[in-house]
Amino acid sequence: MKFAIVGCNSEDAITFPHHTEVVTTPYGNARVIHATLPSGKEVDFLTRHSVCLQEDAYETNFRANIFALYLCGVTHIISISVMGTCDYSFRLGSFCLISDFIDFTRLRESSFRMEHRLVRHAGMDDVFDGRMTGLLENIILEEKIPYEGRVNYACVDGPRYETAAEARMMRALDAQVIGITLVPEAPLCREVCIKYASIGIIARYATGMDQDVTDDDLLRISAQHKGRALDVALKMIEKYSE
Numbered sequence: 001m002k003f004a005i006v007g008c009n010s011e012d013a014i015t016f017p018h019h020t021e022v023v024t025t026p027y028g029n030a031r032v033i034h035a036t037l038p039s040g041k042e043v044d045f046l047t048r049h050s051v052c053l054q055e056d057a058y059e060t061n062f063r064a065n066i067f068a069l070y071l072c073g074v075t076h077i078i079s080i081s082v083m084g085t086c087d088y089s090f091r092l093g094s095f096c097l098i099s100d101f102i103d104f105t106r107l108r109e110s111s112f113r114m115e116h117r118l119v120r121h122a123g124m125d126d127v128f129d130g131r132m133t134g135l136l137e138n139i140i141l142e143e144k145i146p147y148e149g150r151v152n153y154a155c156v157d158g159p160r161y162e163t164a165a166e167a168r169m170m171r172a173l174d175a176q177v178i179g180i181t182l183v184p185e186a187p188l189c190r191e192v193c194i195k196y197a198s199i200g201i202i203a204r205y206a207t208g209m210d211q212d213v214t215d216d217d218l219l220r221i222s223a224q225h226k227g228r229a230l231d232v233a234l235k236m237i238e239k240y241s242e
Helices: 062-071 130-142 164-172 185-191 215-241
Strands: 003-007 018-025 028-036 042-047 076-085 095-103 147-155 177-179 195-205
Touching: 003 062, 003 215, 018 062, 028 062, 042 062, 062 185, 076 130, 076 185, 076 215, 095 130, 095 215, 130 147, 130 195, 130 215, 147 195, 177 195, 185 195, 195 215
Parallel strands: 003 042, 003 076, 076 195, 095 147, 147 177
Antiparallel strands: 018 028, 028 042, 076 177, 095 195
């Protein structure tokens, strides 16, 4: 059993011993950080959108990222991502956990080639692992972190934000949050039998719900809460092994 944390945390946030490896995959190279926690447990880290967010999400090589972690022996992934909400009751800066998704992407390679999949057709039931999600939820509640519960996630290509009409459509389809990162990341994990759970940080309201949220606002809210999300993920890894 080996864990990885996938998200936009920079290498500077990793305060324990670590080293970087460029992993070659059939889909390109991915930069993986191998770290050792104080408990002695080994954990891998991967930044989705390259170093310093130099790529838009739709340019991310999701297949290289997940296949690299698979080649490194990763069996469980916790993702951390920043997202918007189309639910008026959600608070900026609060956390959520993803329970299901709706895929609105059009520009992405969504599957590994057949010779690299461990299943011919990946089932989409319980894409987000129940045990990991339950442990993450317990920690969030114990830490008294503002929490919006388990939510449905609408994934779009970006880099533009959704229109107000699109936000209304997503709300009508029972999506509470909107993001650009979890598809095809979560389905790819299912194809190589990696268990997956996702922490969301609510950083903006959807178009038409409030005043415009600028990229500066988004980055500010993200910077305020990413460290706490990382702490939750690390505590869950320790509890899982117990």
